[in-house]
């Protein structure tokens with residue numbers, strides 16, 4: 244049996260007045276996704292338990308079949324795994340966004356999609372500052388990632404990290420257009436995080452990177468925003484849990500990290516950007532090719548989530564349609580040509596274009612293929628999922644149903 248999982252990140256949403264009461268998934272023209280539901284089932288799953296952040300870090304862990312209530316330790320340690328950074332028992336990883344804050348309001352949690360080269364220079368400035376501070380020089384390390392998504396690592400052997408599970412920090416994408424004044428990190432060790440965030444304002448103010456950016460009309464990176472901290476998680480290998488070898492196609496470190504932690508192969512695709520300008524067709528082609536090597540291919544596409552964070556409903560619809568045409572449609576054909584197959588389509592969490600951020604709640608899950616008997620539904624969407632009698636309140640249990648159903 245060959246399996247494929249498509250994750251249109253953040254694609255679930257609420258009905259929109261501007262779409263005549265449809266959700267973006269329902270307004271989008273998605274013949275391949277609809278055909279999959281017609282041939283199989285639609286279900287709903289909750290991948291974000293109320294007590295955890297309604298984020299991709301929790302949602303995707305659950306989607307891959309791991310109970311986040313037992314396994315989730317924070318977002319940054321997962322992203323550290325993507326970079327091959329090993330965290331010891333005393334170490335903490337912290338997500339270090341580059342952001343644009345204006346008049347104490349979060350103008351852009353991506354610092355206008357800052358380039359990786361520019362981000363690397365700004366992080367080097369933070370590192371220079373920390374290195375000059377004898378107390379923190381041995382423990383804090385700024386690690387560039389891709390664009391605004393970077394890390395800070397606290398090596399805790401010589402000086403224990405002051406953080407705990409009680410340390411709270413708000414994701415900057417939850418603050419778009421909002422005041423940041425009440426949302427600085429809180430709890431154990433937050434003074435260290437806040438002082439670095441404040442110091443970055445001073446260090447970045449006239450930084451050459453920002454001078455150049457403003458010269459060509461781009462927003463400056465005014466601050467680092469520290470959040471998503473945690474210690475290393477330990478996840479059971481996916482093949483030991485399900486007897487299936489998997490591979491991941493994604494453009495973001497969060498999913499690369501999850502793949503690493505569960506023992507999946509990672510496939511890098513040229514032109515995959517983690518944004519709405521990604522090369523959807525290249526991802527589709529890479530997924531088909533991967534079926535030669537692995538039993539399960541997972542394709543994660545960040546674009547619907549990014550369009551939602553920008554409040555761009557038409558951009559979200561376009562991203563969903565591109566996924567349907569360039570990933571789902573060719574992949575279904577390729578799977579069918581190989582014999583027994585199954586496909587699942589599931590977002591990790593809803594991202595509302597209205598609020599420009601993630602929310603807890605159900606996502607629609609389409610599952611079809613060998614051994615899955617069709618239900619009465621014939622199109623993919625949030626409303627049909629809400630009506631379905633197949634529901635996974637503990638979303639992480641969906642994976643077992645998908646892999647093992649009737650086998």
Ligand SMILES: O=C(O)[C@@H](CO)OP(=O)(O)O
Pocket residue numbers: 252298299300392416548
């Ligand atoms: O990586 C991030 O910082 C966020 C926003 O881009 O991603 P997601 O919304 O998928 O959690």
